[in-house]
Amino acid sequence: MSSRPPNLTFKLVLLGDGRVGKTSLVLRYVNNVFSEKQEATVQAFYLKKHLVIEGVPVTLSIWDTAGQERFHALGPIYYRDADAALLVYDITDNDTFLRVRKWVKELQQMASKDIVMAIAANKSDLVRSKKYDIQEAESYAATIGSKIFVTSAKSGTGVDEVFIDITTHNRYVLLYTTHCFRPHTLWSPVKASLGSLCERVVFTD
Ligand SMILES: Nc1nc2c(ncn2[C@@H]2O[C@H](COP(=O)(O)OP(=O)(O)OP(=O)(O)O)[C@@H](O)[C@H]2O)c(=O)[nH]1
Ligand SMILES: [Mg+2]
Numbered sequence: 001m002s003s004r005p006p007n008l009t010f011k012l013v014l015l016g017d018g019r020v021g022k023t024s025l026v027l028r029y030v031n032n033v034f035s036e037k038q039e040a041t042v043q044a045f046y047l048k049k050h051l052v053i054e055g056v057p058v059t060l061s062i063w064d065t066a067g068q069e070r071f072h073a074l075g076p077i078y079y080r081d082a083d084a085a086l087l088v089y090d091i092t093d094n095d096t097f098l099r100v101r102k103w104v105k106e107l108q109q110m111a112s113k114d115i116v117m118a119i120a121a122n123k124s125d126l127v128r129s130k131k132y133d134i135q136e137a138e139s140y141a142a143t144i145g146s147k148i149f150v151t152s153a154k155s156g157t158g159v160d161e162v163f164i165d166i167t168t169h170n171r172y173v174l175l176y177t178t179h180c181f182r183p184h185t186l187w188s189p190v191k192a193s194l195g196s197l198c199e200r201v202v203f204t205d
Contacts, residue, residue: 009059010167013078015107016088017099018067021122024153025088026064029163034154041066044078053168060167067099075103076110084116084166089137091121091150097137104144117146118166125152 014022023045024038030049045064050057063078065071079085087103089096100119107115119141121134134148141148147165151158 008056009061010084011061011063011082012084012086012163012166013063013065013082014086014088015065015075015079015103016067017090017096018069020067020088020090020093020096021120021151021153022064022067022086022088025086025120025122025151025159025162026062028153028156028159030062032156034156036154040068043071043074049163051164051167053164058167060163075106079107079111079115082111082115084118084169085111086118086120086162086166088120088122090123091134092123092126101140108144116166116169117144118162118169119146119148120151120158120162121148122151122153124150124157125155 014026016022018040023041024034026045026047027033027035027038030047041064043066047062047064049060049062051060052058063082065075065078085103085107087100089100104117107117119137121137134150137148149158149162149165151162153159
C-alpha cells in the first residue's frame with residue numbers, strides 16, 4: 001500500500017417524494033447554498049463531495065433523484081449499486097413519510113443487502129417551538145436499523161451531520177478506517193485475515 005491513503009469512493013442516493021427538499025439538502029451540504037425557488041429535479045442530479053473521515057479521504061458520489069411519481073421507475077438505475085440511501089421526507093407532511101416507507105420496502109427487495117439507510121426529516125425550520133413529532137419515524141427507523149436526522153436545508157440544521165454519519169457508517173469506510181488505515185492497532189491474526197481486504201479497498205477518484 002502506498003504511503004498516501006487512497007481515496008474511497010462511496011455512492012449515496014437520495015430518495016423521497018417530490019418537493020421534500022432532496023436537492024436543497026445536497027446543495028446546502030456541497031455548496032452551502034439554499035434557494036426558495038429550487039426547481040424540481042428531472043430524472044436525477046449528480047454532485048461530488050470530498051471529505052475526510054478519521055484522517056481518510058473519502059469521495060461521496062451523490063445521486064439526487066427526482067421525486068415526482070413519473071420518474072419513480074428510474075429509481076433502480078440509481079440505487080442498484082448504491083452504498084447508502086438517504087430517505088428524505090417533509091416533517092410537516094405525513095404523506096411524504098409514507099413514501100419513505102415505500103422506498104425502504106423497495107430497497108429491501110431490490111438494492112444491495114448491505115445498503116446503509118438514514119432518514120432525513122427535513123424542513124424543520126417550518127415547525128414552530130422546535131417540538132418535532134418524530135416518535136413514529138424514530139420507532140420505524142429502529143425497525144430497519146436506521147436513524148432519523150432532523151434537518152433544514154434552509155437553515156443548515158443537521159445537514160452536515162446526516163451526510164457525515166451515513167458516510168461513516170459505510171462498511172468499507174468503517175473497515176478501512178478502523179482496520180486498514182491503522183493496521184498497527186490490530187492483533188496480527190486479524191490483520192492477516194484482513195490484509196487482502198485492505199488491498200482490495202483501494203478506489204481511485
Ligand atoms: N422552509 C424550507 N423549505 C425547503 C427546505 N428544503 C427545501 N425547501 C423548499 O422546498 C421546495 C422543494 O425543494 P427541492 O429541494 O427542490 O425538493 P426535491 O425533493 O429535490 O424535489 P424533486 O426534485 O421534485 O424531487 C423548494 O421551494 C425549496 O426551497 C427546508 O429545509 N426548509
Ligand atoms: Mg430535486
